[in-house]
Amino acid sequence: xxxxxxxxxxxxxxxxxxxxxxxxxxxxxxxxxxxxxxxxxxxxxxxxxxxxxxxxxxxxxxxxxxxxxxxxxxxxxxxxxxxxxxxxxxxxxxxxxxxxxxxxxxxxxxxxxxxxxxxxxxxxxxxxxxxxxxxxxxxxxxxxxxxxxxxxxxxxxxxxxxxxxxxxxxxxxxxxxxxxxxxxxxxxxxxxxxxxxxxxxxxxxxxxxxxxxxxxxxxxxxxxxxxxxxxxxxxxxxxxxxxxxxxxxxxxxxxxxxxxxxxxxxxxxxxxxxxxxxxxxxxxxxxxxxxxxxxxxxxxxxxxxxxxxxxxxxxxxxxxxxxxxxxxxxxxxxxxxxxxxxxxxxxxxxxxxxxxxxxxxxxxxxxxxxxxxxxxxxxxxxxxxxxxx
Numbered sequence: 001x002x003x004x005x006x007x008x009x010x011x012x013x014x015x016x017x018x019x020x021x022x023x024x025x026x027x028x029x030x031x032x033x034x035x036x037x038x039x040x041x042x043x044x045x046x047x048x049x050x051x052x053x054x055x056x057x058x059x060x061x062x063x064x065x066x067x068x069x070x071x072x073x074x075x076x077x078x079x080x081x082x083x084x085x086x087x088x089x090x091x092x093x094x095x096x097x098x099x100x101x102x103x104x105x106x107x108x109x110x111x112x113x114x115x116x117x118x119x120x121x122x123x124x125x126x127x128x129x130x131x132x133x134x135x136x137x138x139x140x141x142x143x144x145x146x147x148x149x150x151x152x153x154x155x156x157x158x159x160x161x162x163x164x165x166x167x168x169x170x171x172x173x174x175x176x177x178x179x180x181x182x183x184x185x186x187x188x189x190x191x192x193x194x195x196x197x198x199x200x201x202x203x204x205x206x207x208x209x210x211x212x213x214x215x216x217x218x219x220x221x222x223x224x225x226x227x228x229x230x231x232x233x234x235x236x237x238x239x240x241x242x243x244x245x246x247x248x249x250x251x252x253x254x255x256x257x258x259x260x261x262x263x264x265x266x267x268x269x270x271x272x273x274x275x276x277x278x279x280x281x282x283x284x285x286x287x288x289x290x291x292x293x294x295x296x297x298x299x300x301x302x303x304x305x306x307x308x309x310x311x312x313x314x315x316x317x318x319x320x321x322x323x324x325x326x327x328x329x330x331x332x333x334x335x336x337x338x339x340x341x342x343x344x345x346x347x348x349x350x351x352x353x354x355x356x357x358x359x360x361x362x363x364x365x366x367x368x369x370x371x372x373x374x375x376x377x378x379x380x381x382x383x384x385x386x387x388x389x
Contacts, residue, residue: 006052006065006072010045011181012173019168020046021063024053030166032138032147036154037170039122040204043150044085046170050146051075051083051117071113082113087121090292091299091366095129103137106145116145123149124156131158138164172201185210194332198311208304217246221308222333228381229343229388236381240373243305247369250301251294258290302369303360309376310356313349316341320349348383355379 007017016035023029029050035043052065052072059065065072074080086093086102106118120126126134138147138161147165154162173181175196181203182192187210198218199206208214221243228235265286271277311329318328319341325331344352359376363369 004064004067005060006056006067006076007049008067009076010042010049012177013042013046013170016042016046016168016170017049020050021053023166024050024063025061027062029054029146031141031145032149032165034154034162034165034167035148035150035170036152036167038152038172038202038204039150040202040207041170041172043119043121043148043170046168047085047117047119047148048075048078048083050148051080051115054115054117054146055080055082055113080113081110082115083117083119085119085121088125088296089289090296091125091364093120093123093126093130095127095133098126098130098133098137102134106137106142106147110144114144117148118145119148119150121150122152124151124153126157128158131161135160173203174201178203178206181206182210194330197331198329200311200329205307213250214304217304218308221305222312222330222336224309224377225312225340225344225380225384226336228377229340229384232385232388233378233381236374236377240370240377243373244302244370247298247301247305251297254294254297255290258293262286262290298369299363302363302373305373306356306360310353312337312340313352313356316344316349317346320346343384343387344380345383345387348380351383352376352380 007021010017020029035046037043049065052067052075053059053063054065055075056065056072057069065075067073067076071080071082075083078085084105086097089097102118102120106116110116135158141147149157149161149165151157178196178199178201179192182196185207187195187206195206195209195215198209209218224239227239265271265282266277269277269279269282275283312333315328315330315333315337319334319337325334328334328337330337355376359372362372
């Protein structure tokens with residue numbers, strides 16, 4: 001066992017670990033924490049380190065769980081009631097989740113452990129009714145509960161929620177930690193630096209880019225401007241369809257898992273060939289959840305498309321300002337960038353970044369992916385066409 005104990009799984013967040021351990025030593029752990037930062041920076045590991053420190057039966061110190069006992073080991077793999085994650089099943093957390101799952105979990109008597117750490121993943125995706133319902137339990141929190149809210153955009157939360165949380169900022173990982181992670185993911189040595197740069201300090205994005213399918217798709221996404229410049233506005237509709245089809249295809253693995261789960265449930269309930277045997281309402285709840293999971297995976301894939309395109313536009317602005325290759329997000333595409341900076345004027349690149357933001361907002365409101373991508377691509381195609389003309 002090291003002095004880090006259960007904190008040893010947290011990477012590249014020394015300031016956040018120090019803040020939590022300091023609160024533990026002073027016995028001043030807030031009843032609610034706001035973890036602010038992009039997804040995958042260490043929120044899960046920080047929450048589990050906190051849960052281990054609060055529940056370890058034989059901690060080496062007040063600010064750390066031993067990391068070796070059954071309690072710490074189960075907390076680390078989310079198999080202990082003292083550590084629970086609430087993931088959004090679809091685009092948003094809805095009020096039914098708060099009332100039927102979060103509040104009962106928070107108010108249930110503990111039969112094991114001392115304090116629960118309840119983590120709300122993507123808490124900024126609570127819709128307004130869900131936030132209002134959650135605020136009630138946050139205003140009068142059970143003494144045995146610590147809430148952890150993961151947010152990327154704190155402005156999406158009610159001020160009354162933010163004011164009741166202690167803020168903790170998480171930062172992008174540094175190059176050394178990212179290169180270590182790239183090696184763990186099996187990224188070939190000759191590709192590591194380029195993919196680490198393209199990941200912008202985000203380990204989740206690095207993990208995506210380590211997937212050969214995503215890495216191949218990245219090349220296509222970064223070539224969008226060239227295709228629009230070469231083919232003109234007529235490329236907008238087929239290109240939008242191509243990108244949407246790829247995003248839908250990324251949900252294939254989720255569909256397979258959902259189909260296997262549905263088949264297993266049918267066996268468990270003894271469903272016959274005519275579909276009889278399901279408990280009332282059960283099949284609809286299961287299929288609705290499956291559809292939400294598939295839509296979420298498709299949206300995640302669309303975000304990969306938008307992230308790639310946004311990184312390319314930022315690089316265009318950097319190249320136009322004279323930045324060297326070492327300061328680019330996509331240094332492995334320096335040649336195409338220097339070509340395209342002559343095609344797309346800086347004001348148009350800035351408007352393109354705004355169009356990407358608008359596209360994300362529209363997708364958040366359940367806008368048609370293909371239609372929103374057409375609008376985005378058209379906003380890029382017209383200035384490219386005008387420059388060429």
